[in-house]
Amino acid sequence: MSRRALVxxxxxxxLTPAAILLVAFTHYPTVTTVVQSLFSTGSxxxxxxxxxxxxxxxxxxDEVFWKVLWNNLWYALGTIPASIALAILMAVWVNRAxxxxxxxxxxxxxxxxxxxxxVANIWLFFYTPDIGLIDQVLGAFGIPAHNWLGDPATVLGCxxxxxxxxxxxxxxxxxxxxxxxxxxxxEEAARVEGAxxxxxxxxVTFPLLMxxxxxxxxxxxxxxxxLVDHLFILTKGGPDNASSLLLYYIYEVAFSFFDxxxxxxxxxxxxxxxxxxxxxxxxxxxxxxxxR
Amino acid sequence: xxxxxxxxxxxxxGQTEVLHGIDLAAASGEFVVLLGPSGCGKSxxxxxxxxxxxxxxxxxxxxGEDVTERSPAARRLxxxxxxxxxxxxxxxxxxxxxxxxxxxxxxxxxxxxxRRVAAMVGLAHLLDRKPAQLSGGQRQRVALARxxxxxxxxxxxxxxxxNLDAKLRHEMRIEIRALQQSLGMTVVYVTHDQTEAMSMxxxxxxxxxxxxxxxxxxxxxxxxxxxxxTAEFIGAPPMNILTPSGAGWAEREPDHAPLPAAASGAxxxxxxxxIALADHGLPVRLHAADYLxxxxxxxxxxxxxxxxxxxxxxxxxxxxxxxxxxxASEAVHAFDATSGRRIEASETQ
Numbered sequence: 001m002s003r004r005a006l007v008x009x010x011x012x013x014x015l016t017p018a019a020i021l022l023v024a025f026t027h028y029p030t031v032t033t034v035v036q037s038l039f040s041t042g043s044x045x046x047x048x049x050x051x052x053x054x055x056x057x058x059x060x061x062d063e064v065f066w067k068v069l070w071n072n073l074w075y076a077l078g079t080i081p082a083s084i085a086l087a088i089l090m091a092v093w094v095n096r097a098x099x100x101x102x103x104x105x106x107x108x109x110x111x112x113x114x115x116x117x118x119v120a121n122i123w124l125f126f127y128t129p130d131i132g133l134i135d136q137v138l139g140a141f142g143i144p145a146h147n148w149l150g151d152p153a154t155v156l157g158c159x160x161x162x163x164x165x166x167x168x169x170x171x172x173x174x175x176x177x178x179x180x181x182x183x184x185x186x187e188e189a190a191r192v193e194g195a196x197x198x199x200x201x202x203x204v205t206f207p208l209l210m211x212x213x214x215x216x217x218x219x220x221x222x223x224x225x226x227l228v229d230h231l232f233i234l235t236k237g238g239p240d241n242a243s244s245l246l247l248y249y250i251y252e253v254a255f256s257f258f259d260x261x262x263x264x265x266x267x268x269x270x271x272x273x274x275x276x277x278x279x280x281x282x283x284x285x286x287x288x289x290x291x292r
Numbered sequence: 293x294x295x296x297x298x299x300x301x302x303x304x305x306g307q308t309e310v311l312h313g314i315d316l317a318a319a320s321g322e323f324v325v326l327l328g329p330s331g332c333g334k335s336x337x338x339x340x341x342x343x344x345x346x347x348x349x350x351x352x353x354x355x356g357e358d359v360t361e362r363s364p365a366a367r368r369l370x371x372x373x374x375x376x377x378x379x380x381x382x383x384x385x386x387x388x389x390x391x392x393x394x395x396x397x398x399x400x401x402x403x404x405x406x407r408r409v410a411a412m413v414g415l416a417h418l419l420d421r422k423p424a425q426l427s428g429g430q431r432q433r434v435a436l437a438r439x440x441x442x443x444x445x446x447x448x449x450x451x452x453x454x455n456l457d458a459k460l461r462h463e464m465r466i467e468i469r470a471l472q473q474s475l476g477m478t479v480v481y482v483t484h485d486q487t488e489a490m491s492m493x494x495x496x497x498x499x500x501x502x503x504x505x506x507x508x509x510x511x512x513x514x515x516x517x518x519x520x521x522t523a524e525f526i527g528a529p530p531m532n533i534l535t536p537s538g539a540g541w542a543e544r545e546p547d548h549a550p551l552p553a554a555a556s557g558a559x560x561x562x563x564x565x566x567i568a569l570a571d572h573g574l575p576v577r578l579h580a581a582d583y584l585x586x587x588x589x590x591x592x593x594x595x596x597x598x599x600x601x602x603x604x605x606x607x608x609x610x611x612x613x614x615x616x617x618x619x620a621s622e623a624v625h626a627f628d629a630t631s632g633r634r635i636e637a638s639e640t641q
Contacts, residue, residue, distance in 0.1 A: 185377035188364075192364045192369070193390055194364075194394050204379055207381045
């Protein structure tokens with residue numbers, strides 16, 4: 001074998017372990033999902049057959065699908081900007097010389113470390129009508145008890161609040177790392193020029209954090225479509241699908257209703273939406289970001 | 293009025309006192325260099341003048357007003373940082389006018405001042421570049437332009453040239469000095485490089501371990517060093533500080549290598565450029581020679597003491613040759629052996 005060919009063999013050998021994992025657990029399932037979405041769900045009496053886009057047509061007529069899609073949109077809009085803003089705020093705060101800085105940083109990060117199931121159980125206690133923490137506190141001020149998770153009007157808000165609490169600390173770590181790479185002279189130079197804290201943040205810190213923001217934003221969007229564990233504990237998507245999100249609906253369709261083909265269809269839509277969002281973020285934001 | 297005065301200033305970080313009661317006076321339009329080895333407190337002192345650090349005790353006055361408690365911005369001064377502190381995401385023009393925007397200077401005025409200053413420091417063709425696309429020297433000019441455009445009467449510079457190569461450093465020295473004089477700025481300039489201090493300063497304040505070692509014009513520091521520390525810090529190569537006793541010194545011919553009367557028990561300092569190789573004088577063994585082009589730096593030994601001599605042209609030294617050193621009597625400085633303080637000529641005779 002020529003030297004050149006050997007180099008190629010060597011390269012492919014190095015790639016093989018990662019390639020096997022990627023193909024086996026990502027690419028192959030993706031392809032079979034797409035294929036499956038074009039077939040009907042088979043049963044003992046009626047075998048699966050090719051139906052073309054019938055599953056997609058059914059989806060467009062499915063009220064629950066539209067409901068969970070809207071829920072997911074509101075959930076994303078409610079969690080992403082809030083958790084990013086909170087993360088930056090906390091990061092800027094704990095980046096300064098404050099007493100017990102390490103302790104404060106740890107406190108902000110704790111929600112991220114906790115397992116989602118445990119977090120959901122804690123918040124379940126907060127939201128419980130009458131005996132829950134929130135009702136107890138509000139009761140002290142004479143405000144009547146409320147079934148926070150049982151009311152379609154408040155349930156999604158409750159879940160958004162919990163998610164923000166959980167995510168902000170995680171994103172804070174990224175911002176904190178980015179802040180620590182900014183040379184302190186920049187702030188001193190701005191101080192000599194008379195720039196206030198807010199002005200400096202707006203014109204210098206925030207633009208320099210943009211690469212981090214893009215990264216966090218993509219993560220946050222993915223998470224908003226990915227997080228389901230808390231729904232199992234808190235609401236099971238109810239009441240009347242008021243807190244159901246796309247992935248939870250897919251889970252229900254696949255493993256409660258056993259409609260695999262329709263679940264595959266929904267999955268393809270979810271993947272497509274995520275890919276589109278990630279692409280849009282890169283294309284729109286990339287040009288306006290300063291990378292060092 | 294833009295004179296600066298520090299009165300009995302001390303600075304403490306935690307338990308460590310880094311400045312032990314320092315006085316400084318820089319007259320309006322004066323170029324004052326704070327010189328000293330690293331860790332002597334010169335940068336801290338500059339930051340106290342800027343207001344980036346607050347004094348522990350003492351007062352800072354600018355233009356006769358007490359500004360000790362004022363913010364950096366309220367002191368109406370500019371600062372050039374060692375790292376330049378340019379904003380990496382802003383182009384050159386925005387970096388320069390950053391402070392003008394902060395202070396809401398009108399757009400037309402801003403543009404006019406930018407044009408003028410950019411031309412002054414030779415950046416007119418680079419205004420739309422980002423700092424990362426500039427060379428070290430160009431970044432330095434942006435930092436300078438940002439300091440000048442404010443039109444503040446005072447400019448503080450913290451080792452602004454230490455990241456540049458030797459040739460550029462030489463050019464920028466001349467340029468900064470010319471700018472300072474044409475704009476009439478009061479400049480306080482921190483450096484550990486005595487060449488910068490000697491070539492730019494109206495007055496040099498040499499610092500050591502948080503204290504002032506000596507203040508004076510470059511000429512005074514060179515001609516009449518007050519201590520052996522100053523003597524060894526100013527001049528390249530540094531002054532020879534010798535103890536004129538022991539092996540070798542007995543054979544000295546006093547006519548050709550004169551020493552002050554009080555030299556016994558004192559130490560003497562002689563600059564390498566004031567010593568010549570000759571047939572008579574102090575007998576030494578040559579050790580090595582560094583050829584620098586115009587001259588050579590020769591290392592010689594008398595007993596176990598080393599003497600450095602600057603001789604014109606090229607001198608080849610194989611090592612071990614014997615030679616004689618000679619100098620004029622005016623060239624000899626005498627220092628107290630224990631305190632290191634200068635002994636004046638009048639005291640020695």
